Amino acid sequence: MHWDQNLLNTPYDLIEVPTKSAKDVQLFAEISSLPANLKQEVSDFVAFLKYKKKQKTAV
Template identity: 75%
Template sequence: MTDIQLFTDISSLPENLKQEVSDFVAFLKSKNSKKKLKKREFGYAKGFFTMTEDFDKPLDDFKDYM
């Protein structure tokens, strides 16, 4: 269905049904806008990752490549 066909169909409706179409369009727009990302909370993953003491120690496995 094209925009022109949709406009023609809506234009032929009585005023009370046009208002229902308008309300439904507003509902669809608000439904689509609710898909926003949640605000991220600082420190949410604290303690989830741990690093060993030798984290910065050079890796012997890559000596051939350096």
């Protein structure tokens, strides 16, 4: 396979990937162990909090 050297020399912007803290991993594990109906309630609550935050920043 032949690669064009210009392609290899092109600078690329790197993105910063957020790392997960131990608390994030613990929370994910706790939510993952919930029954499906409770996972849905958690999901709905998170959506509500995001909506509420959006409303506060719009003011």
